[in-house]
Amino acid sequence: MANPDTSTDPSLLKDDDASRRDVILIGAGGFAAIGGAAMLWPLLDQMNPDASTLSLASTDVDLAPIEEGQAITVMWRGKPIFIRHRTAKEVEEATGVKVDDLIDPLARNANLPDDAPATDDNRAAPEREPWLVMIGICTHLGCIPQGQAPGQYKGDYGGWFCPCHGSQYDTAGRVRVGPAPQNMYIPPYTFTSDTKITIG
Amino acid sequence: MAHPSTYKPSTGIERWFDSRLPLPRMMHDQFMVFPTPRNLNYWWTFGGILSFMLAVQIVTGIVLAMHYVPTPEGAFDSVEKIMRDVNWGWLLRYAHAVGASMFFLAAYVHTFRGLIYGSYKAPREILWILGVLILLLMIATAFMGYSLVWGQMSFWAVTVITNLFSSLDTLIPGLGTTLVQWIWGGFSVGARTLNRLFALHYLFPFIIAGVVILHIWALHIPGNNNPTGVDVKTPKDTVPFHPYYTIKDGFALVMFLILFGVLLFYAPNFLGHADNYIEANPLQTPPHIVPEWYFLPFYAILRAIPDKLLGVIGLIGGIGVLFFVPWLDTSRVRSTSYRPIYKWFFWLFVIDCVALGYLGSQAPEGWYLFFGRLGTFYYFAFFLIIMPIVGLIERPKKLPGSITQSVLGPESKRPTETPPPRTAATAGEGVACGTLSTFAAALLAALAVPGAAFAEDAGNGHGSEIKAQEWSFAPPFGHYDRAQLQRGYRVYKDICANCHSMRLLSYRNLGEPGGPEFSEKAVEVLAAQAQITDGPDDKGQMFQRPGRPSDRFRSPYPNDAAARAANNGALPPDLSVMAKARPGGPDYIYALLTGYAPSPAGFEMTQGMQYNKAFPGHQIAMPNPLVDGVIPYTDGTKPTVDNYARDVSAFLMWAAEPKLEERYKLGARIMIFLLVFAVIMYLSKRAVWARLHRRDHADAT
Numbered sequence: 001m002a003n004p005d006t007s008t009d010p011s012l013l014k015d016d017d018a019s020r021r022d023v024i025l026i027g028a029g030g031f032a033a034i035g036g037a038a039m040l041w042p043l044l045d046q047m048n049p050d051a052s053t054l055s056l057a058s059t060d061v062d063l064a065p066i067e068e069g070q071a072i073t074v075m076w077r078g079k080p081i082f083i084r085h086r087t088a089k090e091v092e093e094a095t096g097v098k099v100d101d102l103i104d105p106l107a108r109n110a111n112l113p114d115d116a117p118a119t120d121d122n123r124a125a126p127e128r129e130p131w132l133v134m135i136g137i138c139t140h141l142g143c144i145p146q147g148q149a150p151g152q153y154k155g156d157y158g159g160w161f162c163p164c165h166g167s168q169y170d171t172a173g174r175v176r177v178g179p180a181p182q183n184m185y186i187p188p189y190t191f192t193s194d195t196k197i198t199i200g
Numbered sequence: 201m202a203h204p205s206t207y208k209p210s211t212g213i214e215r216w217f218d219s220r221l222p223l224p225r226m227m228h229d230q231f232m233v234f235p236t237p238r239n240l241n242y243w244w245t246f247g248g249i250l251s252f253m254l255a256v257q258i259v260t261g262i263v264l265a266m267h268y269v270p271t272p273e274g275a276f277d278s279v280e281k282i283m284r285d286v287n288w289g290w291l292l293r294y295a296h297a298v299g300a301s302m303f304f305l306a307a308y309v310h311t312f313r314g315l316i317y318g319s320y321k322a323p324r325e326i327l328w329i330l331g332v333l334i335l336l337l338m339i340a341t342a343f344m345g346y347s348l349v350w351g352q353m354s355f356w357a358v359t360v361i362t363n364l365f366s367s368l369d370t371l372i373p374g375l376g377t378t379l380v381q382w383i384w385g386g387f388s389v390g391a392r393t394l395n396r397l398f399a400l401h402y403l404f405p406f407i408i409a410g411v412v413i414l415h416i417w418a419l420h421i422p423g424n425n426n427p428t429g430v431d432v433k434t435p436k437d438t439v440p441f442h443p444y445y446t447i448k449d450g451f452a453l454v455m456f457l458i459l460f461g462v463l464l465f466y467a468p469n470f471l472g473h474a475d476n477y478i479e480a481n482p483l484q485t486p487p488h489i490v491p492e493w494y495f496l497p498f499y500a501i502l503r504a505i506p507d508k509l510l511g512v513i514g515l516i517g518g519i520g521v522l523f524f525v526p527w528l529d530t531s532r533v534r535s536t537s538y539r540p541i542y543k544w545f546f547w548l549f550v551i552d553c554v555a556l557g558y559l560g561s562q563a564p565e566g567w568y569l570f571f572g573r574l575g576t577f578y579y580f581a582f583f584l585i586i587m588p589i590v591g592l593i594e595r596p597k598k599l600p601g602s603i604t605q606s607v608l609g610p611e612s613k614r615p616t617e618t619p620p621p622r623t624a625a626t627a628g629e630g631v632a633c634g635t636l637s638t639f640a641a642a643l644l645a646a647l648a649v650p651g652a653a654f655a656e657d658a659g660n661g662h663g664s665e666i667k668a669q670e671w672s673f674a675p676p677f678g679h680y681d682r683a684q685l686q687r688g689y690r691v692y693k694d695i696c697a698n699c700h701s702m703r704l705l706s707y708r709n710l711g712e713p714g715g716p717e718f719s720e721k722a723v724e725v726l727a728a729q730a731q732i733t734d735g736p737d738d739k740g741q742m743f744q745r746p747g748r749p750s751d752r753f754r755s756p757y758p759n760d761a762a763a764r765a766a767n768n769g770a771l772p773p774d775l776s777v778m779a780k781a782r783p784g785g786p787d788y789i790y791a792l793l794t795g796y797a798p799s800p801a802g803f804e805m806t807q808g809m810q811y812n813k814a815f816p817g818h819q820i821a822m823p824n825p826l827v828d829g830v831i832p833y834t835d836g837t838k839p840t841v842d843n844y845a846r847d848v849s850a851f852l853m854w855a856a857e858p859k860l861e862e863r864y865k866l867g868a869r870i871m872i873f874l875l876v877f878a879v880i881m882y883l884s885k886r887a888v889w890a891r892l893h894r895r896d897h898a899d900a901t
Binding site: 024025027028031032034035041042043045046047048050051052053055056057058060062065 | 259263266267281284285286287288289291292447450706708712737738745748749750751873876877880881883884887888
């Protein structure tokens with residue numbers, strides 16, 4: 001094909017008209033922008049937990065078979081829940097600590113107000129001191145601390161030791177040696193009978 | 201169109217960038233000032249629409265892939281989970297499914313536009329060939345995507361289409377079978393097949409995007425064709441792409457989105473098939489297998505040819521022949537507007553394609569088959585005989601001297617004062633705009649078919665009696681009647697649930713907005729009435745416990761075999777999506793439940809079967825489940841069979857389509873937004889094109 005000079009008339013590019021047209025064009029651009037932005041939200045929100053995940057079942061646990069000194073791990077919402085039947089010595093060690101000495105002074109207990117102090121009373125099961133129920137996830141970067149099985153190293157405070165970055169927890173699950181910034185979390189749970197709890 | 205670059209970097213950063221990667225220069229030269237014929241009508245806007253639709257399909261597809269499970273056990277349920285539980289999942293999935301149809305609609309319009317105006321002729325042959333290649337890739341992608349739903353239509357479409365390759369056995373014994381087993385990864389369509397279809401369905405759109413880039417590149421060498429088919433001769437024949445065509449394409453896109461929105465929000469299953477809401481069953485083929493509408497003409501060709509291998513060749517040739525069109529058409533003139541004889545053959549061809557589409561949806565017997573063969577003959581005759589011969593014998597009409605002349609009239613005859621020349625241009629646009637809106641109106645009219653929102657061809661072809669009922673949830677502003685759904689649940693639970701499962705529903709759904717909306721307390725009570733098998737416990741034993749809101753509806757049988765054994769060998773189907781899985785939807789369920797009658801004289805009944813007016817074939821294994829007064833109603837509604845049937849049909853509609861109210865509400869907002877947007881875009885387009893019309897006026901005076 002012959003290639004004549006087909007570049008367009010420069011006068012067509014000039015914008016020399018009144019302001020009414022500008023308003024319309026700005027309106028069109030605005031509508032396009034609003035439409036585009038509104039389309040984004042469903043595309044992002046779809047990644048949030050869906051309705052079935054949010055309604056995930058609670059977990060029932062029978063505590064009867066757990067002897068003093070034993071610990072079990074159960075699953076709730078895909079997370080490990082540590083349940084420890086503490087010995088009198090372990091409870092005593094935990095109650096003897098002053099809240100002021102702790103790295104994290106808050107109880108982190110979903111069943112109590114947010115500002116409850118991290119006393120052993122506020123960590124352990126209500127009126128059942130020997131029982132400790134908590135989410136077994138290190139508050140540093142999410143590893144599962146050791147200390148559930150009898151032979152495992154439990155750290156200097158006799159609770160749990162995180163093998164990833166060396167955080168240590170006491171027998172009430174409170175962080176005593178960093179880098180973890182917070183005590184391990186207590187999930188919402190209730191006793192449905194003397195020996196049964198429902199988590200969630 | 202090759203033209204000297206006019207990009208002038210104005211800042212240091214732009215200069216720095218330009219000397220290293222001249223991307224802004226390319227965007228400026230190719231998409232801002234690109235010289236574009238001034239007379240492109242609305243048929244030319246479909247290229248932009250197609251780019252947009254490709255983006256929509258890729259974006260919604262990536263998002264859906266985050267939730268989809270490509271296994272035979274998980275696929276169907278994961279799609280339903282997207283529809284029910286994933287945030288906005290129903291919107292994303294319907295946008296993707298309806299979007300595929302809209303994509304094909306635009307692609308076919310775009311292809312026909314190329315044929316009408318001879319856009320495939322020199323120097324645009326490669327542009328055309330790339331376009332046909334994109335169409336082929338789209339067909340492959342759409343086919344694989346449809347299979348992923350893993351419904352009955354999906355499964356049997358995969359089976360039938362992959363079996364096309366077995367026709368090669370006629371050439372070399374064993375070749376076809378070997379090839380088909382390679383495609384399947386087994387001896388039948390199964391887990392391996394689904395997994396690879398998913399992988400390839402994710403890959404192909406990106407190949408399409410790549411070929412689209414080549415397609416646009418090939419367009420930008422010769423530049424756009426135009427409705428006259430006359431080459432651009434002077435700069436006055438063109439306008440810069442931006443803002444003239446960005447705004448015009450934008451307006452057309454918004455109009456297209458209005459049509460998309462109507463389908464998406466008010467009739468998302470109109471173009472689909474009820475059978476695909478039945479999970480894939482390798483042991484049973486549906487009575488009617490029909491592809492999606494965009495494959496129907498090719499399907500008609502396949503069935504018109506009575507030989508296996510030749511049928512497959514016809515099917516592939518139907519698209520393959522398009523590759524050769526640039527050389528089959530022997531005419532020197534591009535646009536059909538200047539071809540008095542060819543024009544008639546061409547529009548007959550368009551009618552032929554639509555007719556083949558219709559024939560493809562009908563059973564291949566009797567007159568349908570005859571016309572299918574006639575249509576197939578014309579389809580190929582048009583390309584292979586008419587195109588070459590008419591081009592040689594036809595005397596084309598006189599072409600306009602230039603594009604400008606075609607718009608404004610020849611210079612000598614051009615009016616010097618009034619009326620201003622812009623009327624000529626707007627009149628031409630008016631016609632094009634008119635065709636576009638007629639086209640949209642025709643599609644919308646098709647949607648007005650009663651009951652179309654729920655499933656297609658309501659009264660199905662088995663001589664069954666299904667009357668359209670009035671439902672509170674009819675589009676576009678309907679909503680479920682809470683009390684009716686609560687009564688419907690009662691009927692389901694007391695009667696249907698004795699034999700039928702509803703595995704996709706959880707008790708929590710009964711309390712969710714847009715449904716029966718039982719109170720939180722009531723949901724807990726209803727859930728606790730069910731005994732759920734859970735476990736294993738500490739000792740490894742399964743145990744029974746009361747249901748919780750998050751539990752699924754309990755199935756009355758431990759497994760399918762037990763269900764069959766208890767029901768005379770007939771499996772009571774799951775009811776979760778029943779209202780979408782039968783043509784007619786809730787109308788069908790109502791008709792079935794009220795359709796029991798003594799069998800007419802002379803009708804032969806099989807032992808143990810019941811006569812039913814609505815059931816296909818009229819013999820149903822399920823005994824009449826409803827009797828007046830069997831369930832007491834507490835809200836004053838009369839406890840009659842008619843009311844039971846109506847209430848449980850509404851309940852099953854909600855169970856199948858729990859987000860219906862949300863869909864209508866969001867649809868109303870988006871439709872209002874789009875309508876206002878369309879007006880603004882139209883005014884903007886007028887304002888921008890006024891510049892050109894002022895120049896024309898100035899030139900004339």
